[in-house]
Amino acid sequence: MKTFKERVHEAVKKIPKGKTLTYKEVAKRAGRPKAYRGVGNILNQNCDPRIPCHRVIRSDGSLGGYNRGALQKRKLLEEEKGE
């Protein structure tokens, strides 16, 4: 069994293009529906460029945190959503 972090990364990689999931939804897909707090911490600390962590937003629709730059995150969502 890999670390929950790896599990979350895979769940985020499964997010369809142009769609955004909340940290809670991702945590649920990762196998720990009550670990949405851990998901936020992991994505913000380990935002790998191969992982669309920018598609993961807060339950309110806010972008939340982003290690690479919130501006980049917003731009990516705008382009993907616009497609």
Place this chain on the structure above:
DNA sequence: CCCCTGACACTTA
């Protein structure tokens, strides 16, 4: 009705 704050739980190293 809207806005803000505090506390809580989960994970990682």
Place this chain on the structure above:
DNA sequence: ATAAGTGCCAGGG
């Protein structure tokens, strides 16, 4: 085992 960080929920004004 501990420390640190994050997001969701609830209450109050």
